[in-house]
Amino acid sequence: PPEQDQAAIDHMLQLVDERLEVAPLVAQSKWNSGAAIEAPEREAQILESVAEEAVAAGIDEGFARDFFQQQFEASKQIQRRLHLQWTQEGRPPFADPPDLGEEVRPVLDRLTPQLIEALAEMQRIAEVEGAGHYLRQRAEVLVSDDFDGGPRSVALRPLMDRMP
Ligand SMILES: C=C(O[C@@H]1C=C(C(=O)O)C=C[C@H]1O)C(=O)O
Numbered sequence: 001p002p003e004q005d006q007a008a009i010d011h012m013l014q015l016v017d018e019r020l021e022v023a024p025l026v027a028q029s030k031w032n033s034g035a036a037i038e039a040p041e042r043e044a045q046i047l048e049s050v051a052e053e054a055v056a057a058g059i060d061e062g063f064a065r066d067f068f069q070q071q072f073e074a075s076k077q078i079q080r081r082l083h084l085q086w087t088q089e090g091r092p093p094f095a096d097p098p099d100l101g102e103e104v105r106p107v108l109d110r111l112t113p114q115l116i117e118a119l120a121e122m123q124r125i126a127e128v129e130g131a132g133h134y135l136r137q138r139a140e141v142l143v144s145d146d147f148d149g150g151p152r153s154v155a156l157r158p159l160m161d162r163m164p
Pocket residue numbers: 026037038039040042043046071072073075076105108
């Protein structure tokens with residue numbers, strides 16, 4: 001694909017990776033507080049505003065919802081794997097955990113509009129010759145393969161579906 005499309009794909013992959021990198025902080029904060037990994041109300045809130053912003057940006061609403069749902073799934077997969085590991089190790093609470101509401105969720109909230117913008121680009125680029133091949137190749141370089149690449153493939157599935 002043209003250089004600018006390559007750059008847009010790389011940017012999207014970097015944002016997905018950045019979002020995945022937040023999951024261990026979420027896991028730490030919930031490990032200490034005992035809060036559930038799953039926060040359905042928070043997810044529903046994000047999805048509602050994402051749907052609105054996506055439509056305004058000319059993005060297919062179903063695509064945007066599917067994409068964000070998979071980002072949630074990938075984050076929860078990382079959190080569950082870490083909690084399992086910490087349970088098995090008998091890990092005590094973290095000495096200085098990040099605050100979920102004050103520190104961690106604001107990072108995710110800053111990524112959301114950036115991801116929406118990148119999604120609009122992906123929708124445009126989807127038809128470009130070679131875009132799917134480039135996406136698959138760069139995914140392995142730019143997105144961490146922690147936990148055997150499970151969370152990465154969950155997070156990227158909607159993009160892969162869109163770019164055969
Ligand atoms: C990241 C969190 O954990 C889960 C994943 C979410 C996400 O990826 O945005 C949102 C809510 C939770 O179901 C969180 O609680 O903030």
